């Protein structure tokens with residue numbers, strides 16, 4: 001009985017640890033790298049920054065980009081169209097950034113569609129998060 005209990009507990013601990021690792025930015029970066037068929041080291045912070053700053057013209061003729069809500073400085077709080085505050089995107093300022101895969105994927109899919117009119121590729125997600133987890137605002 002003791003051994004069984006130990007095995008169950010051990011199993012839970014391993015599950016808990018891998019679950020934790022998969023939930024951090026590193027786990028997500030590894031996931032996108034696997035999807036893209038490239039190593040994590042191939043992600044580019046420079047390309048991620050360019051995506052963040054890229055400007056497009058909306059159907060209404062306005063200049064829009066990720067910065068429209070997240071501001072041009074990822075160390076500063078952003079603002080939704082409805083005026084709600086968004087925590088800064090840089091992990092250095094908001095350590096909880098990119099630690100919840102369900103949240104990260106939900107917003108990538110919503111915001112990429114909104115701004116680019118298409119889904120972001122796994123490479124773009126990796127680049128974007130590589131920049132924001134490294135930038136020192």
Ligand code: HEC
Pocket residue numbers: 052065066067068069070079080081086087096097098099100103104105107108111112114115116128
């Ligand atoms: C219309 C406003 C708006 C625009 C434009 C926008 N975002 Fe966001 N974004 C939000 C909001 C609101 C949240 C969720 C609130 C939060 O995370 O604090 C969010 C969260 C995110 C997250 C989740 C971060 C995490 O902690 O996991 C990612 C990733 C993201 N946005 C990427 C982008 C990218 C990439 C672009 C440009 C292609 C973009 N956003 C443009 C409003 C916007």
